[in-house]
Amino acid sequence: MLELHRVTRRFGDKTAVDNVSLVVGEGEMVGIIGASGAGKSTLLRMINRLADVSDGKIVYSGRTISALKGAELRSWQRDCAMIFQQFNLVPRLDVITNVMLGRLNGRNPVLNLLQIFTPDEQLEALKALERLDIAQTAMQWAQTLSGGQQQRVAIARALMQDPKMILADEPIASLDPRNAQIVMDSLRDINSEGITVITNLHTLDTARAYCDRIIGMSAGRVVFDGTPEQLTTDVARTIYGADGLKEAFSEAMTSTAIAPLRLPRTPTNAQQAP
Numbered sequence: 001m002l003e004l005h006r007v008t009r010r011f012g013d014k015t016a017v018d019n020v021s022l023v024v025g026e027g028e029m030v031g032i033i034g035a036s037g038a039g040k041s042t043l044l045r046m047i048n049r050l051a052d053v054s055d056g057k058i059v060y061s062g063r064t065i066s067a068l069k070g071a072e073l074r075s076w077q078r079d080c081a082m083i084f085q086q087f088n089l090v091p092r093l094d095v096i097t098n099v100m101l102g103r104l105n106g107r108n109p110v111l112n113l114l115q116i117f118t119p120d121e122q123l124e125a126l127k128a129l130e131r132l133d134i135a136q137t138a139m140q141w142a143q144t145l146s147g148g149q150q151q152r153v154a155i156a157r158a159l160m161q162d163p164k165m166i167l168a169d170e171p172i173a174s175l176d177p178r179n180a181q182i183v184m185d186s187l188r189d190i191n192s193e194g195i196t197v198i199t200n201l202h203t204l205d206t207a208r209a210y211c212d213r214i215i216g217m218s219a220g221r222v223v224f225d226g227t228p229e230q231l232t233t234d235v236a237r238t239i240y241g242a243d244g245l246k247e248a249f250s251e252a253m254t255s256t257a258i259a260p261l262r263l264p265r266t267p268t269n270a271q272q273a274p
C-alpha cells in the first residue's frame with residue numbers, strides 16, 4: 001500500500017503540490033487528471049523520488065520512501081518504474097537493448113558499459129516485447145519506430161525492472177488515437193496482472209474509460225477522488241475550471257476517442273477507491 005501523508009512540494013515561492021494525502025492499494029489503476037500546472041507530474045516524480053518532498057512523507061508497505069538514500073533508494077526506484085510522455089529511449093540503440101537497459105539499476109556497471117547481457121536477460125526482454133506485441137521490432141533502432149511502438153518499448157523496459165508499481169506521466173499525450181488506445185490497453189493489461197498503475201492523463205474520457213479510480217488535482221491540491229461514475233460535469237468543472245473544462249473535453253477527441261477494449265475485471269484490479 002502506498003500512502004502519501006500531507007505531501008507538499010515547493011519550488012521557490014510556487015507550491016506545486018499542496019498538502020496531498022492519499023492511499024493507493026495494491027493493484028489499483030488510478031488516473032490523475034487536472035489542468036496544465038495542477039501538480040500531476042510533480043506528484044508522480046515525488047513518488048518515484050525524481051523529486052524530493054518539501055514537507056510530509058511518502059510510505060510504501062510501512063517504509064518511508066521519501067527518506068530513502070543510496071542503495072535503498074535505487075531499490076525503490078526499481079520497484080516503481082516510470083514511463084514518460086517522450087518515451088526516453090536511446091534512439092540509436094536497438095529495441096531489445098533499450099528494453100534490457102531496464103535492468104541497469106542493480107547490475108554490474110562494467111557489464112552495463114559493455115552492454116553485455118545474459119541469455120536469460122535477452123530472453124526476458126524478448127518476452128516483454130512479445131507481451132507488448134512488438135517482438136518483431138527487437139533488432140531495429142528505437143528511433144525508427146512509431147511513437148506508439150516506442151511507448152510500448154518503454155513499457156517493456158519498465159517491465160524488465162519487475163516493478164510493483166508503474167507510474168506513467170502523460171503516456172499518451174504525444175500519440176494519435178489508435179496508438180493511445182494500444183498503449184492504454186497495454187497498461188490496463190499489465191494492471192490486470194496485479195501491478196499497481198498510477199497514470200497522469202490530460203483527458204477525461206481516457207481516465208473514465210481505463211481507470212477504476214480518478215484523482216482530480218487543481219492548483220496542487222486533490223479536489224476529487226472517486227470512481228468514473230462520480231466524476232460528473234460539475235466535478236470536472238471544479239477540477240479544470242469553466243474554461244479548462246471545454247479544453248478537457250475537446251482534447252478528448254484527439255486522445256482515446258476510439259472505444260477502448262475493456263478487459264474483464266479481476267479481483268486484484270477491481271478494487272474501488274477507499
Ligand SMILES: Nc1ncnc2c1ncn2[C@@H]1O[C@H](COP(=O)(O)OP(=O)(O)OP(=O)(O)O)[C@@H](O)[C@H]1O
Nearest residue numbers: 011014015016034035036037038039040041042043
Ligand atoms: N523544476 C521546477 N522548477 C520550478 N517550478 C516547477 C518545477 N517543476 C514544476 N514546477 C511548477 O509547478 C507547477 C506544477 O507543475 P507540474 O509539471 O507538476 O504540473 P502538471 O499538472 O504535471 O502540468 P502539465 O500537465 O502541464 O505537465 C507548475 O506551476 C510548474 O511551473
